[in-house]
Amino acid sequence: MPAGTARPRAARAAAPGTGVAECGRVVSTLHDVIGAPTPGVSGVTPRPAPHAPEFGHVLRDALGRARGDAAARVSPVAPQPQRPAAEPRAYPRRPAHVPHAKSDLRTAIRRASASVGVDPAVSLGVARAESNFDPRARSSDGLSVGTFQMTHGTAAEMRRKIAAHVVTRPAGTDDVALGVGYLRYLHDLxxxxxxxxxxxxxxxxxxxxxxxxxxxxxxxxxxxxxxxxxxxxxxxxxxxxxxxxxxxxxxxxxxxxxxxxxxxxxxxxxxxx
Structure with a gap:
């Protein structure tokens, strides 16, 4: 090859023991393109050949290929069927096991009070102040529970007094009977x-x-x-x-x-x- 003639890039020999991958396409570098911006490296001057491609054409071609590749990688998504919106209920559903809970609870408190001679108005007032007639009420520390917010210790003591016939057990469930019974005990005390x-x-x-x-x-x-x-x-x-x-x-x-x-x-x- 005559002196001063540049060897084509694809024809350069590989170093011994090194494989060379076949190039599918040789892409022009900035120094081979007319109108390309000068790299920010001191002392490097672009010298494109007279018939080199215009920089703008190369850029548009590259952008076009990039858009085509991206579009090919995106698979179309099948539209999902729309679920019909659930119809809102006009009012919250009341649990089946607590219909008219407060009214029923007040009736139970009156019955328990009457069974041991406690003023029902006082029993109802205490239950309202303690839990607002909520048998599932629990204090923030977890120590007081139920309609009358009895502590576990007080409830256990009331059970002992009832078992020893010191206090007559009022009618009803423990949640009501122990609270009303405690009022009866304190009134007598x-x-x-x-x-x-x-x-x-x-x-x-x-x-x-x-x-x-x-x-x-x-x-x-x-x-x-x-x-x-x-x-x-x-x-x-x-x-x-x-x-x-x-x-x-x-x-x-x-x-x-x-x-x-x-x-x-x-x-x-x-x-x-």
């Missing part, structure tokens, strides 16, 4: 002098209306705390049998609780209006 833990004793409250307030307070705060408040009222010159003299020694949450239950008990029975 503040009708006599009862010795509790830590040397605390209740002061008998002769008036039945006042005694109901003490029972409701003890349902929330515990009989020991209410008996201690009675003692503090007596020590400061108050009457330990009048709830108005004792309430200021109870926690604020208990004072508010008793007021709420009393307000509920004074309202007309929603099932008998």
């Amino acid at each position: 503040f009708g006599r002098q009862a010795h509790l833990a830590h040397g605390i004793a209740t002061v008998p409250v002769p008036d039945a209306g006042e005694r109901r307030l003490f029972a409701v307070a003890a349902f929330n705060a515990g009989e020991g705390r209410v008996a201690a408040a009675q003692a503090r009222a007596r020590a400061t010159g108050g009457d330990p049998t009048h709830f108005a003299d004792v309430r200021r020694f109870l926690p604020p949450i208990t004072r508010a609780y008793v007021g709420r239950v009393a307000a509920y008990a004074a309202q007309p029975d929603p099932d008998r209006v």
Whole structure:
């Protein structure tokens, strides 16, 4: 080959031991194309042949091939059948096992209260304040459950008292009977002098209306705390049998609780209006 003549790229010999793949098409480089932008390398000057292809033609050809390859790779997607939209229900479906749940529950509470001589209005007021008549209610800490939000410890103690005939079991399921039975127990407890833990004793409250307030307070705060408040009222010159003299020694949450239950008990029975 004469000196100064460039050897064609496809004809260059491979190094010993190296295979050369057959080129299907030789693509022009930037230095072989007229009108191509100059690479950002210092000292390199493009020198295309007189009849070299125009840069714009090469670019359009390359873009056309790229679009054709991409289109060939995309398989058509069959249209999916449209599902008919479900018709919205006019109202949420009520579970089959709790039809008219609150009304039925209030009826059960009245029946349980009547069976052991507890004022039904007070029992209903406590149940409303505790769970709003929801037998599935559970406190945030998980310790109080059911319509009357009984703790497991209090429920177990009530079962023992019922088994020992200390408390008469009210009618109905445990969810209702244990709550109403606890109110009956507390009402009786503040009708006599009862010795509790830590040397605390209740002061008998002769008036039945006042005694109901003490029972409701003890349902929330515990009989020991209410008996201690009675003692503090007596020590400061108050009457330990009048709830108005004792309430200021109870926690604020208990004072508010008793007021709420009393307000509920004074309202007309929603099932008998």
